[in-house]
Amino acid sequence: MKIKLVSFVILCTFLLVPTIASAASAEQVYGFTPARIKILVTVVMGLGSVGIAWLSLARASDRSGKGNWRIATLVAIALALIAFFIAGPHFVYTTGDIGSGNGRGGAAFVVILSIITIVLSGMAWFASRYRTS
Template sequence: MKTKLVSFGILCALLLVPTIASAEVTNGNVVYGLTPGRLWATMDAVVGLISAVIGGLSLARSAGRFGTGSGRRGAIVAAVMALIVIVYAGLHLANFTGDFGTGSGRAGAIVAIVMGLTGMVLAGLTLVRSRRSI
């Protein structure tokens, strides 16, 4: 389980790197560096990644892989964080209307939504499993 979690974290980091470090040529304009849109999207994606990790850990706890308990608290925390990430990333997509590579952070917001949905699914699986065991 730990190797899967580590590989998931590495995959997420590899998905975040292009949103931070790269810029594409769009209509002759090149945007390099960390813009406010990219910063907002990066923060959303990091919180979404934390939500997915907490959801995965609570799911592992509910399966009895480590610790004692049902993992309900971690699942609730992961679900709340995931919901906040999805709402903020959706607001980001609505407010920043530039294309990919313009510094608006749209790719990072999409990654954040995917991370939030992953955290929500893992939290839901944990809550279903903990309800079944009671």
């Protein structure tokens, strides 16, 4: 048990050292910046698309096959692609570290959420094909 705790502390230390170093060199930004607001909107879109994709996967793998899960899957993919094409360029082209007020951390999170949504939507689409009646 102690070895797991020691390795966890070492891992946390290695993860926090770059954050502390970048926070010491940059100014602290408080409140909502325009970049943070833009990325918060895309985070909400990304979380919504993951939720819709998850529900459509549950509905598509159900034996009854009721509901409009195909429409929900297409809506989830559309939301994920919109969020991806807003957050992806923002993550690539903004300067500064994560935590400097430019929304870079949120953009990385949205890119990951978009990929998860597309995978879940693909699973929903193919789960319906192999459903036994």
